[in-house]
Amino acid sequence: MATMMKVVLKNYVKGKPKETDMEALTTATIPMKVPETSYEAAMVVKNLYLSCDPYMRFLMTKHDEAPEFSYLSDFVPGEAIRSYGVCKVIDSTYPNFKAGDYVWGITGWEEYSLITNPEIFIKINHPELPLSYYTGILGMAGFTAYLGFHEVASPKKGEYVYVSAAAGAVGQLVGQFAKLMGCYVVGSAGSDEKVEMLKSKFGFDDAFNYKKETNLSLALKRLFPQGIDIYFENVGGAMLDAVLANMRVRGRIAVCGMISQYNLDNPEPVYNMMIVTPKRIRVEGFFVFDHFPRYETFEKMAVSYIKENKITYVEDIVEGLENAPGALIGLYEGRNVGKQVVVVSRE
Numbered sequence: 184m185a186t187m188m189k190v191v192l193k194n195y196v197k198g199k200p201k202e203t204d205m206e207a208l209t210t211a212t213i214p215m216k217v218p219e220t221s222y223e224a225a226m227v228v229k230n231l232y233l234s235c236d237p238y239m240r241f242l243m244t245k246h247d248e249a250p251e252f253s254y255l256s257d258f259v260p261g262e263a264i265r266s267y268g269v270c271k272v273i274d275s276t277y278p279n280f281k282a283g284d285y286v287w288g289i290t291g292w293e294e295y296s297l298i299t300n301p302e303i304f305i306k307i308n309h310p311e312l313p314l315s316y317y318t319g320i321l322g323m324a325g326f327t328a329y330l331g332f333h334e335v336a337s338p339k340k341g342e343y344v345y346v347s348a349a350a351g352a353v354g355q356l357v358g359q360f361a362k363l364m365g366c367y368v369v370g371s372a373g374s375d376e377k378v379e380m381l382k383s384k385f386g387f388d389d390a391f392n393y394k395k396e397t398n399l400s401l402a403l404k405r406l407f408p409q410g411i412d413i414y415f416e417n418v419g420g421a422m423l424d425a426v427l428a429n430m431r432v433r434g435r436i437a438v439c440g441m442i443s444q445y446n447l448d449n450p451e452p453v454y455n456m457m458i459v460t461p462k463r464i465r466v467e468g469f470f471v472f473d474h475f476p477r478y479e480t481f482e483k484m485a486v487s488y489i490k491e492n493k494i495t496y497v498e499d500i501v502e503g504l505e506n507a508p509g510a511l512i513g514l515y516e517g518r519n520v521g522k523q524v525v526v527v528s529r530e
Contacts, residue, residue: 184212189263189293190507196243199446199515204243205264205508213295216274224277225299228270230290231530233504234318235511235523236352239266240445255289263291264507269307269317270296271530277301285310287317292507294527305478309486319352319522320496321485327439327471328356329481335437335469336413340365343407345426348417349390350377350497352522353439357415358387359494366413369406371422373517380520384495399425413437419444420451427455430464438468446515497521 189211196204217225242258242265258264268290272280280286280301288304290296298304307317319325331353332338344361346354349370358381361368370381371393381390389406396402403411403425410431416423419441426436444450459466488494499519501510507525514523 184214185295187211187213187294188504189291190504191262191292192243192258192260192264194260195245195257196240198448200240200243200512202508202512205511207505207508211263211293213293213297215295217276217297222276222299224301225297226275226277226280226301227273228286228290228296228298229273229530230268230270230292230294230296230527232269232315232318233290233292233507233525233527234267234322234324235507235514235519235525236266236323237440237442237445237514239264239511240515263293263296265289265291267318267323268527269314269322270298270304275301280304280306285314285317287322292504294504305475308482312486312489315498315500315524315526316489316496318524319498320356320489320494321482323471324352324522325356325485326474326478326481328353328360329485330469330471330474330477331415331437331439332357332360332413334474335467336415336435338364338366338413342366342412343409343431344368344413344415345403345407345411346370346387346415346417347393347422347426348372348440348442349381349385349387350520351417354415354417355381355385355497355521356494358385361413362386362388363488363493377520380497384497393422400428403429410434415439416441418442420453424453424455427453427458427464430458430462432462434462434464436464436466438466442515499523500526502526 188209190207269287272284285307286304344366346357348354350372358368368387369389370387378390381387414426414436416438417440420443499521504527
């Protein structure tokens with residue numbers, strides 16, 4: 184048995200979450216070998232890197248009456264918070280993984296985890312790349328960007344693409360995928376520093392600080408005088424309303440998330456939905472968990488892009504599991520620059 188730290192949810196959250204809604208405990212224990220008779224197949228892993236993602240806000244609220252809004256099972260007060268993470272296998276009774284393998288999947292916010300559903304984990308095939316990339320560009324964030332842009336939005340060369348929350352884990356990749364397709368790309372972010380990064384580091388054609396715009400619809404009209412063909416939706420609310428007013432005929436909106444609405448008791452109304460019919464706009468939500476059989480195809484493409492320096496990726500690294508609550512809350516306040524990663528151990 185080993186004593187370890189874990190971060191738990193203290194109580195279900197209503198409204199905007201706070202760091203104090205979570206607590207780091209140092210009294211947890213875990214066996215270092217899979218118990219012989221308890222599970223048909225399981226593994227003990229050492230957690231190395233943890234991902235902070237906007238969807239985790241949903242899991243901090245109990246969803247008895249509306250389970251369709253909970254992407255995964257809700258967090259349980261007193262138990263470790265869960266997210267995607269990169270892990271090293273310590274012991275395994277699952278034939279696909281052996282001790283010493285690196286894997287990624289949904290794990291606990293704790294130093295070690297006993298995984299009883301190892302079949303949902305994916306082996307890391309390129310440990311020569313930064314392992315933290317499997318929380319982002321080679322993990323769920325990258326796969327989400329690939330699915331939403333290439334498969335849901337169905338892009339064509341020369342189209343006009345707008346990405347909100349463009350400096351985040353997913354948005355920075357969508358913009359770069361679009362540029363590789365030969366599209367014209369504009370992104371928005373919440374600070375001048377992020378706007379500059381979109382243009383200078385990620386190669387966006389233009390970008391703007393949405394906090395400095397008094398009228399989002401006019402801002403988009405200025406940047407897209409011909410209208411928008413593809414909108415990669417990460418924000419919702421007033422931003423979605425403004426985009427709808429500027430979409431071109433037969434435009435596509437790939438709905439990845441709506442971070443502006445996650446902490447509201449009453450989500451903001453969207454008034455311009457009536458535009459969808461006369462402009463024949465396709466609005467489609469997608470769920471990355473439905474598409475994991477195609478992950479290998481994505482991984483090969485992304486690895487080649489990385490090794491050929493065709494895309495770049497920015498991570499916002501926080502050291503120490505005890506600092507994970509602050510890192511997660513920072514997502515909802517726009518503090519992160521790039522993919523938010525928590526380092527539990529560098530081995």
